Amino acid sequence: MKKYSVFSLIKNAFNGHKNWDVAWRDPEPKKEYDAVIIGGGGHGLATAYYLAKYYGIKNVAILEKGWIGGGNIGRNTTILRSNYMHDANNLFYDHGMQMWKDLSQELNYNVMYSPRGILNLAHSDAQINSYSRRGNSMRLNGIDASLIGREEVKKIIPFADFSENARFPIFGGLLQPIGGTARHDAVAWGYARAADNLGVDIIQHCEVNGFDIENGKVSGVQTSRGNIKTKKVGLCVAGSTSILAEKLNMTLPIEAHVLQACVSEPVKPMLDGVVTFGAGHFYCSQSDKGEMVMGGDLDGYNSYAQRGNLPTIQHVLTEGVALFPNLSRLKILRTWGGIMDMSMDGSPIIDKTHIDGIYLNCGWCYGGFKATPVSGLTFAHTMATNEPHDLSKPFKLNRFNTGHLLDEKGLGTKTWIS
């Protein structure tokens, strides 16, 4: 791999940028690999990268049904945060936040990491109390957070509705200064290029149709591009997890739901960090291009369609306009949807399974993007050593049987209202 640097940029500028190397190869699948990762999204690519980098397993294939970065890694709202309440989630996601800091250097690819802060707004005394509890939990785990009042919020988002007429007046908010955004496509491409450089084969347009299981052990996968022998298979397929699990005769504590997001037409800089509305479910940031990037609730019924419909967009934007009245003048450029693997307690699953050599990485609900580095690292550890990483120990599949749930919101099993 030729390193990207200011010198390589200048050098290539002289010949019209015609001589850049391809970022990753397009290899034919080999007959056998030491490990196969299903799913060429952020988590799959990161897992392969850390397997090769830290665990010495370089003969790895990533099998992707579509193309790299075409799934949820290309469909999220790019938010990075670790503002959780439970210790397990705090420690896990904050390790991820630390990894984001150096990720561009690590991958030699600008992921446009931008820690501009995430502000969760509170609209009642009760919500202030609840955020204060969450903020304290974060600080006890060493994560910076501050509870700020209405006047301080005004300084950050002066254009929010602070009038007498606000339906949900702003009482204050919980600010995580290190929260922010990163460029989602760059994360996928950066991991793909770095993994490829370490010898990982990225095989696109290769769908897994079945598994070869003998005596409770995996021996290979059947794909649309032929059979591939391997002793380790990692599933990083987000919304499609249950479909592959069915081929393994496994039922999982997961439901697939469509989540939509949208962007407005681009405008001049108005919003610095990420802001979430506390009286409903609406989150908003501004992209580098100037578009307001917005999202909210799931559409609210089981779905594998990678698109939702307008009632949810209307609902989400109604909340947006209640918070930022000036949004009402903007046109929406695009809406799109992705399939979330909603777990029954809202927390992820990173674990081995009862089948020797089959590993699960799923249940990300709608928080998968920020976890990309730490998910890859801990899942690679699980796949390489057959033991959970210290950080991902609480995310075992059998917590649904032992009762050690990690239900951040206390919503129970109604995944569609979370």
Add this chain to the structure above:
Amino acid sequence: MKKVLEQKLGSADMLEIKCPYCGERSQNEFAYGGDATIKRPKLNTEVSDTEWDSFVYYRNNPRGKHLELWHHISGCRQWFKVHRNTATHEIIKTLEMHEELKD
């Protein structure tokens, strides 16, 4: 073209759900209630942990035909079942709660 897209990506149209009591209404009037095929283990019988866990947490989560509960919450407030395709959003049939799907 629209049909091809819908088969590939699923419909982006608003759902129109036929409440068995009120007829066809827009999705805004309804609330979702989840998988209708889950059966609570019988009362007053010995229930194994596995049985209970699979009732509470584990879902078939099919891509394709899915029998589910809906609540006409802004209408007649009745619960009923909807047989719907999760890949295309097509609604195949709606049933009253006591009705079973005959396929």
